[in-house]
Amino acid sequence: MLGVTVVVDEPVVDGDAETDGDATADGDAEAETDGGVRTYTVRLELVDEPGELLRALSPIADNGGNLLSIHHERGNMTPRGHIPVEVDLECPPDRFEGIVEALRDAGVNIIQAGANRYGEEISVVLVGHLIDTDLSNTLNRIQEDASAAVLDLSLSAPEGTEPVSSARVRLAIDSADIDDTLATIRSIGADKDFTVVEPLPGGEA
Amino acid sequence: MRLAILGAGDVGRSVADLASEYGHEVVALADSSSATVDSSGIDVDSALEAKLSGGQVGEDDPETVFDTDYDVLVEATPTTLDDAEPGFSHVKRALEADRHVVLANKGPVAERYEELRALEADSAGSIRFEATVGGAIPVLSTIEDSTPQAVTAVRGVLNGTANFILTRMAAEGLDYEHVLAEAQDLGVAEADPTFDVDGTDAALKFVILANVLSEGGFALEDATVDGIQNVPGSALDLAAEDGQTIRLIGEATREGVRVGPRLVPENSALAVTGTRNIVQIETKNAGSLHSSGRGAGGPETATAVLSDVGRLPEL
Secondary structure, eight states: OOOEEEEEEOSSOOGGGSSSOOTTSOOOSOOOOTTOOEEEEEEEEEOSSTTHHHHHHHHHHHTTOEEEEEEEOTTOOOTTSOEEEEEEEEEOHHHHHHHHHHHHHTTEEEOOOTTOOOOEEEEEEEEEOTTTTOHHHHHHHHHHHSOOEEEEEEEEOTTOSSSOEEEEEEEEEOGGGHHHHHHHHHHHHHHHTOEEEEEOTTSOO | OEEEEEOOSHHHHHHHHHGGGGTOEEEEEEOSSOEEEOTTOOOHHHHHHHHHHHSOSOSBOGGGGGGSOOSEEEEOSOOOOTTOTTHHHHHHHHHHTTOEEEEOOHHHHHHSHHHHHHHHHTSSSOEEOGGGTTTTSOOHHHHHHHOGGGEEEEEEEOOHHHHHHHHHHHHHTOOHHHHHHHHHHTTSSOSSOHHHHTSHHHHHHHHHHHHHHHTSOOOGGGEEEOOSTTOOHHHHHHHHHTTEEEEEEEEEOSSOEEEEEEEEETTSTTOOOTTEEEEEEEESSSOEEEEEEEOOOHHHHHHHHHHHHHHSOOO
């Protein structure tokens, strides 16, 4: 059970060109002055327990991030009943990934990284002729039309690929858009004649 | 109260059987072809015996029930859709005669709610229908106590047959057809289980709940309904990988009614097993309330009918 969730925004730069030298990305405009320091906004979700804030901030400071401001939204609740915290920090782009990893290692669930804003993870189960109807097209449509990121996929076709099969798809979505995302997945399902087994809202159950 | 009971199935017979225990008297009991009527109280035991051995409850014409001196008509005939007849006409006749009506029959309350309320407004009698939603579980009275305006949604599992099938599929890794056959052998599923497994039965109950929350406006055709026939065992296996399971969940709000297979965490309150039912009543000011229990069965549903009778004012 993860106590802390992190949401990361990069208002200043699209931090693609940071680590692994894979410079394929959009390296658009904004030439970096070398050794440049960027500002990042990180949104956290904290369990309302003593020490949680410190626990979430340490990995940032310990990995070369300079804390600029902390906005602790006490009284506000995220959909999971946690307290949202917004942290502004600055660091060189090549250290940002390290900070995110350190947060993860500290048991902090990263649900938004890079330019993506994801507030929630959900699973849906699809049932139907998943393979005959082009599974990768289905997944692409979920990513594009429903603005969800497919995190993983588990497929079960016990009787071979021709009869009905089932797939569990775990998605990262923006919690504010959960209803729209599910409605879009439903309509993709209707197009392709799938049964879509959705989670219940609220998660309180 | 003096009860006239229409319908001699499991529920009607159980109401007759238990009425005296709750301080009430049965003055008429009828099935579709016969009746036994006595304004000083019928002999319930012999009527039930006659029904079980010969198929008829007595020698009287069912029409004579309406001429009897009764306080409460218990409408426990089988649920029918669309015009919800003959149940609706039974309720109408009783209200027009200024008598109370307690329904166990879902049809009129789901399909013709506004008409029922209009008839009630013109009558000295009133209608109650706790038994139509969740059998023994006090769902409607809980909503009434919380006041419907303060209830934002009602969700839950209100069909034991579908829940039994999904539970067995998940536990044994069996497929739908296999478990359905088992459920039929055990008497959990009917020979024709269509209404249970295609979601219609659950939808009727959630339509009733939406009507109560919104003071009418809903019928079965307004509900979005999916059943469990297309859920294979492999879907339940996949859900389990994630600590989840699949249940046939209904939702009623003021915006609409939806019934379908949904993912719920295996350890959540809504993941009831076997034929058990559960409702979650989401309130504006008091969080969620959960009630779980037996959603069907003769004596169980009869207790809901008799609770309703106990809540009625003297005429």
